[in-house]
Amino acid sequence: MTAMQVIADNLQITRPEIEAALFDGDPEPIRSLARNLEAAGADGIDINSGPLPRNPESGMALLVEAVQSATNCRLLLDTTNPRAIAAGLRQSNRPVIINGISMEPAKLEHILPLAAAFDADVIAYLLDAKSRVPSTEAECYEIAVALLQAGESAGLDKSRLIIDPVVSPLMWENGCARNQTILSVIGNLAEVLGFPVRTIAGISNLTSGRGPASKKRLFEAAYLPMLAAAGLDMALLNVFHDQTVRVARACTTLTEQALFSWAAVD
Amino acid sequence: MTAMQVIADNLQITRPEIEAALFDGDPEPIRSLARNLEAAGADGIDINSGPLPRNPESGMALLVEAVQSATNCRLLLDTTNPRAIAAGLRQSNRPVIINGISMEPAKLEHILPLAAAFDADVIAYLLDAKSRVPSTEAECYEIAVALLQAGESAGLDKSRLIIDPVVSPLMWENGCARNQTILSVIGNLAEVLGFPVRTIAGISNLTSGRGPASKKRLFEAAYLPMLAAAGLDMALLNVFHDQTVRVARACTTLTEQALFSWAAVD
Numbered sequence: 001m002t003a004m005q006v007i008a009d010n011l012q013i014t015r016p017e018i019e020a021a022l023f024d025g026d027p028e029p030i031r032s033l034a035r036n037l038e039a040a041g042a043d044g045i046d047i048n049s050g051p052l053p054r055n056p057e058s059g060m061a062l063l064v065e066a067v068q069s070a071t072n073c074r075l076l077l078d079t080t081n082p083r084a085i086a087a088g089l090r091q092s093n094r095p096v097i098i099n100g101i102s103m104e105p106a107k108l109e110h111i112l113p114l115a116a117a118f119d120a121d122v123i124a125y126l127l128d129a130k131s132r133v134p135s136t137e138a139e140c141y142e143i144a145v146a147l148l149q150a151g152e153s154a155g156l157d158k159s160r161l162i163i164d165p166v167v168s169p170l171m172w173e174n175g176c177a178r179n180q181t182i183l184s185v186i187g188n189l190a191e192v193l194g195f196p197v198r199t200i201a202g203i204s205n206l207t208s209g210r211g212p213a214s215k216k217r218l219f220e221a222a223y224l225p226m227l228a229a230a231g232l233d234m235a236l237l238n239v240f241h242d243q244t245v246r247v248a249r250a251c252t253t254l255t256e257q258a259l260f261s262w263a264a265v266d
Numbered sequence: 267m268t269a270m271q272v273i274a275d276n277l278q279i280t281r282p283e284i285e286a287a288l289f290d291g292d293p294e295p296i297r298s299l300a301r302n303l304e305a306a307g308a309d310g311i312d313i314n315s316g317p318l319p320r321n322p323e324s325g326m327a328l329l330v331e332a333v334q335s336a337t338n339c340r341l342l343l344d345t346t347n348p349r350a351i352a353a354g355l356r357q358s359n360r361p362v363i364i365n366g367i368s369m370e371p372a373k374l375e376h377i378l379p380l381a382a383a384f385d386a387d388v389i390a391y392l393l394d395a396k397s398r399v400p401s402t403e404a405e406c407y408e409i410a411v412a413l414l415q416a417g418e419s420a421g422l423d424k425s426r427l428i429i430d431p432v433v434s435p436l437m438w439e440n441g442c443a444r445n446q447t448i449l450s451v452i453g454n455l456a457e458v459l460g461f462p463v464r465t466i467a468g469i470s471n472l473t474s475g476r477g478p479a480s481k482k483r484l485f486e487a488a489y490l491p492m493l494a495a496a497g498l499d500m501a502l503l504n505v506f507h508d509q510t511v512r513v514a515r516a517c518t519t520l521t522e523q524a525l526f527s528w529a530a531v532d
Contacts, residue, residue: 170519170528177523183495211528222491222516229449229492250488253436257443262436262477 003252004228007076008042008239009204011067013050021066022049022059030066034073041245044074046099046236049084056084064091076123082110089118097121100164101150103129103143108150116155123200124151126165126185133166133178140165140185141192148193162198162234163189170219171209179206179223186230201227203237203244221247228255269518270494273342274308274505275470277333279316287332288315288325296332300339306505307515310340312365315350322350330357342389348376355384363387366430367416369395369409374416382421389466390417392431392451399432399444406431406451407458414459428464428500429455436485437475445472445489452496467493469503469510487513494521 011033013019021029037045045067052059060077064087067075077088078099085098098115100123101107115122124147126140127133134140144163151161165185168178182201190196206223207216221244224235228251239245253261277299279285287295303311311333318325326343330353333341343354344365351364364381366389367373381388390413392406393399400406410429417427431451434444448467456462472489473482487510490501494517505511519527 173525176520176527180521180523218512218516219520221487222513223520225488225491226495226517226520229495246484247488250484251492254442254485254489254492255446257446259439261442 003256004232004248005043005074005234006041006239006245006248007044007046007074007200007234007236008037008040009046009048009202009236010037010238010240011045011063012048013052014048022062025058025062027062027066027069030063031070034067034070037239038071038073040239040242041249042071042073042239044076044097044234045071046076046078047088048078049081050079051081052079052084053081056081057087060084060088061091064088064096068093080107080111082114085111085114089114089120095121097123097162099123100125100162101147102127102131103146103150104131105129108154112150112154112156115151115160119157119160121160121162122151122156123162123164126163133168137181137184140181141188144185144189144193144197148197158193158195158197162200164200164202167201167203167205167223169208170206171211183226183230186227186232190231198233199231200234200236201232203227203235217241217243220244224248225251225254228252231255269522270498270514271309271340271500272307272505272511272514273310273312273340273466273500273502274303274306275312275314275468275502276303276504276506277311277329278314279318280314288328291324291328293328293332293335296329297336300333300336303505304337304339306508307511308337308339308505310342310363310500311337312342312344312502313354314344315347316345317347318345318350319347322347323353326350326354327357330354330362334359346373346377348380351377351380355380355386361387363389363428365389366391366428367413368393368397369412369416370397371395374420378416378420378422381417381426385423385426387426387428388417388422389428389430392429399434403447403450406447407454410451410455410459410463414463424459424461424463428466430466430468433467433469433471433489435474436472437477449492449496452493452498456497464499465497466500466502467498469493469501483507483509486510490514491517491520494518 017029047063075096076099077085102125126143165182168175186199283295313329341362342365343351368391392409431448434441452465
């Protein structure tokens with residue numbers, strides 16, 4: 001098993017300094033945040049630009065250029081706007097991950113072809129055509145198979161697919177049961193799809209809603225090792241939650257099966 | 267899945283105040299520690315008395331009486347001395363767990379019959395006849411089957427068996443690989459043995475040896491959820507490691523699949 005990568009979910013258009021930087025065309029606040037995310041342990045940074053209704057090309061190009069000039073992180077382009085994604089793909093000087101597609105027709109029609117055309121990794125959400133969470137584990141696999149077929153029909157190499165089973169908030173009535181199912185899905189997807197498909201999960205989603213921060217951090221730190229043991233490849237999380245990042249690193253050591261791994265960790 | 271129980275491994279004859287209390291025949295230091303362990307979150311207390319070469323009966327009787335008079339915890343009798351175990355079984359006013367047996371002939375001959383005679387739960391270690399750790403996962407299952415057969419030959423109801431796959435120190439050359447195997451063993455034992463056998467694991471063993479305390483706590487907290495997700499029933503640990511206990515409780519919430527479980531946790 002390869003090391004589980006930590007992807008920062010902190011770079012969001014909803015942060016006032018990022019929104020202002022984009023409005024002003026000033027890369028420095030974006031670079032500064034990106035540097036802090038890398039220093040906090042990010043292997044990759046999810047660029048959550050929102051839909052960028054005005055100037056999607058120049059907006060995403062600014063974001064991509066700022067992040068890649070400041071860090072060695074992998075880039076994830078997290079927007080529903082295909083023009084912004086295309087601009088990000090053109091601007092990037094390194095392989096990027098498109099985040100993402102689902103069975104929603106607009107995404108299959110406008111975003112999936114970009115992944116195929118640019119030969120880029122693409123995250124595919126296990127959500128139905130109306131972006132709803134599946135109600136059974138079997139339905140998760142049906143959607144995964146459908147996404148794989150859609151990718152192959154679009155000319156995407158299947159090795160480009162990264163499946164996101166979509167962690168549910170614990171505050172949902174059946175949140176714990178859903179998240180147990182997700183562990184099983186992550187563990188079984190490679191066998192169901194017939195190749196070692198990569199997986200990603202968004203940890204912040206687990207504790208979305210109201211609740212004390214200490215309790216939220218505890219549940220993040222407890223669920224992440226379960227995902228790691230199931231074989232998760234990438235954990236998307238708030239990298240300023242330092243205990244969560246430390247747990248992620250410990251999980252990597254525990255799952256890598258390297259020799260003398262204890263001595264290798266500081 | 268039922269809640270993962272937390273068993274304290276803190277009550278050990280190697281603690282000076284416990285050794286002195288036993289020497290003096292004074293139950294109060296034992297009661298005091300037991301109360302603190304229950305307050306720290308222990309559902310059960312492992313009474314690690316050592317071999318009690320002098321006065322095994324009165325020594326174990328004192329320990330059992332002190333703990334059960336001070337707490338509502340389950341009791342585990344952790345000694346290789348069959349006379350001490352028998353005395354503890356007679357003294358106890360509640361169901362106890364014998365800790366434990368292995369394929370070692372002396373234990374099968376002298377301790378296993380006590381479990382059968384008293385109809386007590388008994389922990390069985392996945393170690394070979396010379397108390398060595400198995401080198402493969404297949405060997406773990408062979409030993410588990412042999413322990414089940416030994417139990418049934420001795421007249422033990424199989425539901426009394428609790429399997430301990432024996433967590434390895436991370437400092438061992440192949441410690442991480444072994445502990446990955448243990449996750450798989452815990453997940454598969456019920457199917458291999460053909461009934462929902464319970465499991466226990468000693469978490470402190472993971473970080474035995476030299477190393478910084480903060481790193482040890484981190485690895486405890488990261489490995490425990492992996493064990494919980496695999497289906498572990500009882501976690502034997504230092505309950506004064508409060509973050510480890512908090513993680514154990516969070517794991518219970520995450521694995522129980524109850525409805526509205528978030529709101530139930532404080």
